[in-house]
Amino acid sequence: MADDAARFGFGHGAGGDWRAVALACAEQIVPPPGANLGFVYITDLLAPDLGKITALLTERTGVGQWVGTTGIGVCATGREYFNEPAMAAMVGHFPEGAFGVFKKFGDVEFGDDRAGFLAGIGPWATAGEGYFALVHGDPRRPDLMQQVPALAAAAGCFLVGGLASSQGSYASVAGSPTEADPPIGGLSGVMFSGQVPVVTGLSQGCSPIGPVHEVTSCENNIAIEIDGRPALAVFKEDIGDILARDMQRVAGYIFAAFPVAGSDRADYMVRNLVGIDEAQNLLAIGAPLESGDRIMFCRRDSQSARDDLDRMLDDLTRRAVETMADGSKDGSMAESIKGAVYFTCLGRGANMFGAQSAEVSGELAAIQDKLGDVPLVGFACNGEISHNRVYSYTGVLSLFL
Numbered sequence: 001m002a003d004d005a006a007r008f009g010f011g012h013g014a015g016g017d018w019r020a021v022a023l024a025c026a027e028q029i030v031p032p033p034g035a036n037l038g039f040v041y042i043t044d045l046l047a048p049d050l051g052k053i054t055a056l057l058t059e060r061t062g063v064g065q066w067v068g069t070t071g072i073g074v075c076a077t078g079r080e081y082f083n084e085p086a087m088a089a090m091v092g093h094f095p096e097g098a099f100g101v102f103k104k105f106g107d108v109e110f111g112d113d114r115a116g117f118l119a120g121i122g123p124w125a126t127a128g129e130g131y132f133a134l135v136h137g138d139p140r141r142p143d144l145m146q147q148v149p150a151l152a153a154a155a156g157c158f159l160v161g162g163l164a165s166s167q168g169s170y171a172s173v174a175g176s177p178t179e180a181d182p183p184i185g186g187l188s189g190v191m192f193s194g195q196v197p198v199v200t201g202l203s204q205g206c207s208p209i210g211p212v213h214e215v216t217s218c219e220n221n222i223a224i225e226i227d228g229r230p231a232l233a234v235f236k237e238d239i240g241d242i243l244a245r246d247m248q249r250v251a252g253y254i255f256a257a258f259p260v261a262g263s264d265r266a267d268y269m270v271r272n273l274v275g276i277d278e279a280q281n282l283l284a285i286g287a288p289l290e291s292g293d294r295i296m297f298c299r300r301d302s303q304s305a306r307d308d309l310d311r312m313l314d315d316l317t318r319r320a321v322e323t324m325a326d327g328s329k330d331g332s333m334a335e336s337i338k339g340a341v342y343f344t345c346l347g348r349g350a351n352m353f354g355a356q357s358a359e360v361s362g363e364l365a366a367i368q369d370k371l372g373d374v375p376l377v378g379f380a381c382n383g384e385i386s387h388n389r390v391y392s393y394t395g396v397l398s399l400f401l
Contacts, residue, residue, distance in 0.1 A: 008339030071379030130157030162381030205393035210238030
């Protein structure tokens with residue numbers, strides 16, 4: 001395989017203190033020639049040590065630029081780790097000048113500072129020609145939902161990524177190891193120009209029930225009327241009589257979903273139901289509402305989630321083959337995928353896809369079965385980013401070709 005098509009080096013490990021975990025991971029990494037960018041994901045138990053971990057990885061791999069963050073769980077090829085000190089890391093070679101690492105986008109205001117921010121990434125970003133960006137966000141930031149579309153619009157790029165998750169400390173890195181920063185701040189990550197071929201896909205974890213409705217009366221996040229009728233009455237019709245008789249069974253099973261404008265029912269953003277007032281027929285949703293919003297309801301459905309994961313993988317492999325053919329790449333699809341990054345919701349994993357063993361996730365095993373032993377890293381997110389939106393209960397997979 002030619003150097004420019006060399007697979008990324010990757011490793012993963014768990015157990016012990018930060019140094020033992022990092023050494024176990026680093027020993028597995030075989031950097032491709034010219035490796036110049038790394039991705040690192042750690043469980044929250046290692047968050048205070050992210051700076052030391054990336055410094056050790058730099059020493060062992062020679063890669064000085066890193067992006068990564070914290071998750072309650074981390075992903076590797078065919079594997080996931082939860083509730084233990086663990087990490088997954090991957091290093092790759094990218095054309096010089098074809099990527100730019102950035103941090104704390106949300107701390108940059110519109111205007112001249114925004115132009116300076118983009119100039120620091122690359123001339124193609126300043127021209128609004130960013131091709132693809134891999135980003136990490138802080139779920140504690142109240143303005144995060146505005147940051148994501150603002151970054152996508154400012155640089156003209158497609159975003160993928162996830163919101164950090166933790167039961168304690170948070171940490172992120174965007175740049176050199178000395179820049180590991182406990183407070184994540186705004187969006188951070190890496191942006192690529194069109195010189196870096198990527199295909200990406202999104203898989204839903206919920207399936208729609210009932211038709212698409214219109215919010216006709218609301219206040220803040222409370223739906224008062226849907227389709228001109230009491231909101232809760234419409235909701236009960238969609239979920240069916242059995243569930244409607246016992247609303248306690250709705251929690252964690254039924255959700256609100258907002259179809260993305262211009263798309264079909266396959267692209268929608270899921271939000272939690274946060275309250276039901278049966279006396280006043282009101283429905284509270286974990287998102288601000290406006291009159292005219294399109295809304296439907298959906299349920300967490302393991303079989304539908306598995307089917308949609310298979311659909312996404314089939315679509316990705318088809319587009320990967322097409323992209324490689326356009327670039328006149330030889331070899332099989334699996335050989336030509338350099339590496340992959342996967343952002344999956346905390347609400348997916350073994351609870352939805354099952355576990356083939358104590359160590360192997362059914363979700364990650366399905367990806368491995370389709371793609372082969374492609375280097376893959378990622379983490380369990382508190383929200384997943386695709387294009388210019390923040391999703392829930394989804395999986396976002398990106399393949400570097």
